[in-house]
Amino acid sequence: MEEVLDTYSSIGAASEGVYKDRGSRFIALAYPVESESEARELIEQVRREYHDARHCCPAYRIGRDGSLWRASDDGEPAGSAGRQILSQIDSMSLSDILVVVVRYFGGIKLGVPGLIKAYRGATKYALDKAEIVEKVAGRVWKVEFSYDEMPMVMKVVKDLGLQPSATDFGLDCSLEVRVRLSQEEAFKSRLDNPSVRLTAV
Secondary structure, X not given: OOOOOXXXXXXXXXXXXXXXXXXXXXXXXXXXXXXHHHHHHHHHHHHHHOOOOOEEEEEEEEOOOOOEEEEOOOOOOOOOOHHHHHHHHHHOOEOOEEEEEEEEOOOOOXXXXXXXXXXXXXXXXXXXXXXXXXXXXXXXXXXXXXXXXXXXHHHHHHHXXXXXXXXXXXXXXXXXXXXXXXXXXXXXXXXXXXXXXXXXX
């Protein structure tokens, strides 16, 4: 059976980097994020906080494989900002991360090569300061079962080292567990029972 790779790198906390060139100031703000809505919310927050800045260029990657991404030049010449921020994120193989680079214009145009260098440089400074953490990709499953099946279900949960949450032992029983991707097949096959219902949350 093919091994499932379920670990990836992200940052543990927000970090900041500043790059200056001919009076222009580029402030890179890096944030750990877990969803597109969270990333969008933070982008709007940065826009409000730095409302007097000339440009506010974001880029993010989300998910274990980083397949969800976006990059914006926010009025800078095409390809000079957002893609450069994203290339720095990719050079460190990071995901679940948003970087917004805020630019205060210094009065002298930098040209596209200067902008590329500035947006890359600011992002690199922020990421170099960040704490890199390993994340484990997984999914939350709801398990519904009868009291008769409880010993079997709890044994599987214990054997796989899972932490039950949202437990409900009323007329019937249910609980939720977060299962890492590499354990999903074992989890589902061991709970393959007509009296047990599994639902991905």
